Amino acid sequence: MSKIATKGWRYARSGPIGSTLKLEKFDLAVGKDDVVVKMQYAPLHRVDAAIVNGSALGRTKNAKPFPRIGGSEGVGTVVRSGNSTSVKEGDTVWVAPLQGTWSETITADSALVHKIDPKNAALAATASNFIVAQQLLDGVQKSGVVVQNGGSSLTALAVALLAKERGLTLFSTASKGDRYAQADARLKSAGSQTFEYSPAGARSLKAALAGKNVNRFLNGVGGNNFNEFVKLVGNNGEVVTFGAQNGFGLMWAGSNQIYKQLTLRGFYLPRYLRDTSYEVRQSTLDAVLKSISASGAAGKYPTEQVKLEALPTVWDKTFVQGGSKGIIQF
Ligand SMILES: NC(=O)c1ccc[n+]([C@@H]2O[C@H](COP(=O)([O-])OP(=O)(O)OC[C@H]3O[C@@H](n4cnc5c(N)ncnc54)[C@H](OP(=O)(O)O)[C@@H]3O)[C@@H](O)[C@H]2O)c1
Structure with missing residues (x-):
């Protein structure tokens, strides 16, 4: 030593x-x-x-x-x-x-x-943010519709850039406040429309979805508005929770989860990295850095x-x- x-x-x-x-x-x-x-x-x-x-x-x-x-x-x-x-x-x-x-x-x-x-x-x-984003989108079909909250975050920007590269349809939400306008502009340039993380924002998003179901909801924020957006997830859809910036619990309607057979799962990067071989981690890191740097x-x-x-x-x-x-x- x-x-x-x-x-x-x-x-x-x-x-x-x-x-x-x-x-x-x-x-x-x-x-x-x-x-x-x-x-x-x-x-x-x-x-x-x-x-x-x-x-x-x-x-x-x-x-x-x-x-x-x-x-x-x-x-x-x-x-x-x-x-x-x-x-x-x-x-x-x-x-x-x-x-x-x-x-x-x-x-x-x-x-x-x-x-x-x-x-x-x-x-x-900040490669961890990019790897999180990549994993959050993992397995979404090309025709899939994804919704994310926490739109003002770096992770949300990375999700938008990677979703664009894969041709996915992504809608973002961000809390009303000082960060909203900048987040909206960034996400727009990455091809994602932003809605307020509020009941009114959920109604606007519902109208924009025009009957399309959300296949995956990426939850980095939680809080009181969580359930408003989970309501838009369609049958057999998936909710991935990876952050809890607003509030401590997730309150959501059990009936909605039951009738639509929704899955709620968590994602934790340290566990993912630990359970993944060195070679796969290296190739994942290389891939996200290539994509994010190529996006300009x-x-x-x-x-x-x-x-x-x-x-x-x-x-x-x-x-x-x-x-x-x-x-x-x-
Ligand atoms: N599960 C994992 O392994 C893992 C790994 C890395 C990061 N994370 C989580 O992923 C999320 C995004 O991480 P990031 O590094 O990309 O975050 P960031 O760029 O620092 O963005 C901050 C995020 O926190 C929200 N927020 C709530 N209250 C806030 C406040 N008072 N000040 C600033 N932001 C506030 C923002 O939501 P609005 O857009 O609604 O304003 C935004 O989503 C965080 O919840 C973080 O803990 C999870």
Whole structure:
């Protein structure tokens, strides 16, 4: 076991990010099999704040002992390849899902480190959003109709870009508010019409569907309006829940589910990645990066680029206001 000196945002107990995360210099313990990566980019996902405050991950037995490093995804350059047979020193790599990417240097199990084209380094900082989008659309027939909520999210934009590439019909919904207009413009350019995430929006979407049934409803938001949109899902349709940004429960009419024989399933990226072979993960990553970069829409989602030291300056924008993705640029 050797050690490498680094600097990053760590927390010694769960709590609000503003009071628990500290920028510290510390030594990283490096096991003989570990891959060591010098970071280039790491995103601030909404779930990262929940991990730090303990409402996500904190109670699982997989959580690392304190002190923990914040962040869960990133891109960097390999400085030590450990036991990896897939990456070598100097390669640009994507690492996720990992507990701790908000640090100048990180260590990772080689199973979590994937080589990428250096020209996709900035794009791949949020590759998890693209893989989620790809999986949410997996198995939808070409003639299928898909509805998604959470239209202001990066994931929703990726869903729209991938749906367009596959020729699917996609309708999006987004919450009324500051983020709506920008989301509407982005999704329109990706070929998807946007409706308000409200009972009135559900009525407008019903009219736009003109009798067509929705085959899959992608739920990243939940909340009070969930049931209004589930009502539009047709017989044997599927509802995939992957996020719960609004409210805590899903209230939906049992009779609707029964008569239409709807399926409600969940999707959780860390589990998908864990249960998928390295080769399939690599090919999935390569495919989504190719599609998203070819769409030319890579730069359309607003980002707040920030240096490691200045991380707190984008917390409020990223986690409270929303509508943009914070990205640490090392
Ligand atoms: N299951 C998984 O493995 C997995 C993996 C990655 C992400 N996710 C989830 O996928 C969803 C989208 O992720 P993302 O990284 O693409 O999100 P993002 O770009 O940060 O977008 C934020 C999302 O949260 C909603 N939201 C609700 N309250 C908000 C607030 N106060 N501020 C900002 N946004 C708010 C927005 O809905 P409106 O459009 O209605 O405003 C939007 O859908 C999230 O729920 C996230 O937790 C799940």
